Amino acid sequence: MSRKKALKGKGGSKSPKASPSSGRTGKGLAAAAAPSSGLVYPSRPSISNSGEFYDIAFKVMLVGDSGVGKTCLLVRFKDGAFLAGSFISTVGIDFRNKVMTIDAVKVKLQIWDTAGQERFRSVTHAYYRDAHALLLLYDVTNKGSYDNIRAWLTEIHEYAQQDVVVMLLGNKADSTHDRVVKREEGEKLAKEFGVPFMETSAKSGLNVELAFTAVAKELKHRTMKEPDEPKFQLQEYVDKEMRTVGCCRS
């Protein structure tokens, strides 16, 4: 009778709370992260609601047209799984947490997944404002989703913070036969807007970890950089670490 779903992060609200933002700093949805600097830097480690300790937390948002694979990308990153034909369309807005270790620092990413259909943007764009990073996805097998990237970037500029980290991802890169958007086209668009770019595949796992790691590294460097430490070069890092389809460089 009841169709039970795995209750992710069960017991979350029963776990001991060590909210990093107990001294809440005003505007917006600044729960896991303070608003302006984007830094949550508690004097002692905090516990995320999955019970994991972390040092700093950031809010990352997945955006892009309906069906480009936002939820799949998130599930691949979070659980390392891709179950073809098991995903349902995302309605509204939802998030999942993942703690990663970046240069010995525990970084919690609070990753927000949004409905891609245009009309939902008027419900979800209020949440861009507090995002520290936006992963903007298109589907390499869907020209329309690529063409809409410009509109998405306009929307992002209008609603997101000035210094938000934006990364462009061409997803479903494993679909060689159905591909209609060339890699070079993605690179060109990214260059035009000055954002880092890579192709990903939630199905094969290609560059999924890297996309989130790169963003986490950038955000961590921004907030914890020593005065004499050089600025983190996100694009360089991505270019060095990125794998391309059919290539076995690791």
Next chain:
Amino acid sequence: MEKKSQSLSPRDGRAKERVDRVDPYGFERSEDFDYDSYEELMSEYLAVLTRRAIKWSKLMKGKSKVQKNLKLKRYVRKGIPNEHRALIWMAASGAQDQLEKNPGYYRSLLGAQHDPKLVETICTDLNRTFPDNIQFRKTSSPCLQKALHNVLLAYGHHNPSVGYCQGMNFIAGYLLIITKDEEKSFWLMDALLGRILPDYYSPAMLGLKTDQEVLGELVKVKIPAVWQAMVEHNVTWTLVASRWFICLYIDVLPVETVLRIWDCLFYEGSKILFRVALTLIHHNQALIRQARSLPDVCQAFKQITHGPFVDECHTFMQKIFTEPGSLSRATLTKQRATCRSRIIAEES
């Protein structure tokens, strides 16, 4: 779930051998499905279903039409047996009248030229509608996926100002599972979107934004501690309740509970959606108040849609009419008007 002393089934840990892997609606049970609790629950619920089925068959005997009256309303609140569900939904919502007044209309919509953009948008969601339901598999016969495509396409052309909005796929899917008929599903969609619900699905989604705010206002009065917690942690009602309204509790609450809610939705209107929301929140206010951050609050709001309280649909449906206290149509109308103007003012 608590063990009930008067349970009819033996709790011997072998329920998994006795219970089907697929529920009566075609949904595959999840890996972590609790067969023992389910069997225990069903052993009690079956008695209710049998009792109701006898009453309904007496009521329906020799009738092909039904009149809305207090007795029927009471019957509907106690649950419509599956065999009568489609008929009562059709009659109570006015969908049957529309179907009879417009013979051939549904077919003509399907036969007309299609907007390619609409087709594409709908197709994106076909494989993402109930992949865990065997009736929606491409290999199943009849395949509800094709029927889903048709109903959504016809509705999109019938009501071009709405077209297709995500969430409608799940609603049409449920209607097809229950009615097993495209045309009836189409007219029930028309009843829901055109008359029963506010404008949840139109491009501006004003009805949705309004009802989220209305829920906030009702919680503020009825369950102030929860309202306080929401304010304290900066949680908007969009974050916790948009899916509740858009999907009419599909994939939020258990299937049987959703159908029981829909029985009342078709008969009594959209007020029922607030009764459900208020009951969930009221019953779990202690849990929500324990939350110490925005993610905690969101997590709590997910947690309250699972567990015995919502699984036991018969008791749950009794609770929704008592637990939240009075909720008059006038209050709702007034709140909707106030919230709506506020949103329009803020957006302009």
